[in-house]
Amino acid sequence: MDLLSQIFVEPFALMVEMPDLLVQTLWEGFVSGVLYALIALGFVLIFKASGVFNFAQGIMVVFAALTLVGFYAMGVPAIGALVLAVAVMFALAWTVERVVLRPLVNQPDIILFMATFGLTYFLIGFGELVFGGEPKQMITDELMLPTGASDFEFGGGYVRIQHLDIAAAVIASIMIATLGVFFSKTRIGRALRAVADSHKAALSVGISLNQIWVIVWFAAGIVALVTGIMWGARSDVSFALQIIALKALPVLILGGFTSIPGAIVGGLIIGIGEKLGEFYWGPIIGGGIESWFAYVIALIFLLFRPQGLFGEKIIERV
């Protein structure tokens, strides 16, 4: 009886009692949700266009951020380092296409998936070799990202909002919106979707698969860079960051592997659900549920919608 009340009554009573705490939790959930959505977006981009589940997306986030910080540490001004980091992500996309995708074309999905495992460990090793393995500070100020926080009075208390979080939410939203429009309304976007649907038909209308693959991996690289900057600024830049990328998995399960809106909504549900769960229900079992609660949320959703929230319903004429 006591436990039931702890689960079903007390958390909600607390929410009503202290609305400022609730808003604070929701906001923090929203911000991490947006960042999860960004990571998931990187997966979706590559999965849509090449059918590859890119396990290396997480390490790409770390690698991109490391490159940026690394170049700055070598004395390149911040903007220059940013440009160089973008260039490195392009070089990475090009190399992956040449060295990994092209020789493995038409191989079963699982082989391509394993290849991205290889890529992951290559990037870890290469990153450590060039930039060192110790955690680094993100160059937040130099990139002119806002720092500090503002307090707002709300419901008899204060809600504290980090300026950096606002910037993260805004930048991520712009990025997601741009990619969404790009995918649905432009020639290259159409070509990307075409490649996702049928390789041979795409080839027959003159779309070059190799070019498309470079473009998606580059786009995923840029997404990784932005995610790396934002996440790096909230904690620090270290290889541990790639664990966060695994949070994209429940997001993808929830949103469907091929849906951009799915990645966004899924990211928000996971982000907010996780923070609420941690804050209101976590204490019942002694806290620390944030690391696995996302998977529970995804599982619950899956019971009701196995194809995910926005996953493509498989239409097949028999």
Next chain:
Amino acid sequence: MNANTTVERVAAPQAAPVAQGGAAVVARPDAAAREVLLAVENVSLGFGGVKALTDVSFDIRKGEIRAIIGPNGAGKTSMLNCINGFYHPTEGRITFKGETRQKMRPHEAAAGGIARTFQNVALFKGMSTLDNIMTGRSLKMRANLFWQLVRFGPATREEVEHRRKVEDIIDFLQIPHIRKTPVGKLPYGLQKRVELGRALAMEPELLLLDEPMAGMNLEEKEDMSRFILDVNQEFGTTIALIEHDTGVVMDLSDRVVVLEYGRKIADGTPDEVKANQAVIDAYLGVPH
């Protein structure tokens, strides 16, 4: 190579095509006398030990409708795949517009003006009819990634201009009502039509149709035949088609090449081919 055919066609110039069926048939200049658009010379294609094509030679001339027929497994689709670069012949060469390329890749073939449709419709199922046909314009669009990202200036202008062309094609094929429908939901006959539209959007010089009428009912076949004739006559597009319905083939095509077990067994006008003993044997079987 085609000496026989040429002589016979010249001997009886422009006699046949008066009014066959409803479509207005313009008196056609003799197909065999025209300029060669694509020449296939001694092409062989093998997969490991299996020979799909053996020493096949024929040509496709500007403005003609050329049919490739033959029993199942004769190598017809393999032939089309060689022409548009999906396969590379193991021996022999293919010359398109006077240019011989050893290994032409599919997107190079497309850029050169070769469009095609597939035996089992290959459309982008999740996309609308409009978007499917728009992909056919990919090669004609030039705005770079940057303008496309900001969706401003050249990219928008281009999008509008190509959209107009695509609308013309949609009207031509009489499918305006399914403009926004995801093609995966369309019945088979309409999917075939959308696929033709996508190929037409490329404004090809050579259009390869792999069984454009497979699985269609009579009415749909008549519609498709009319579209093929219209494309050929109004736009002057050269067409190479694979088809099993011999009636359709004989009505539509100027010249027919017949394959059996990967070898060419006959080549000529529909009437010549119909009278050819090797062709009759291939289709009806020979008593052993």
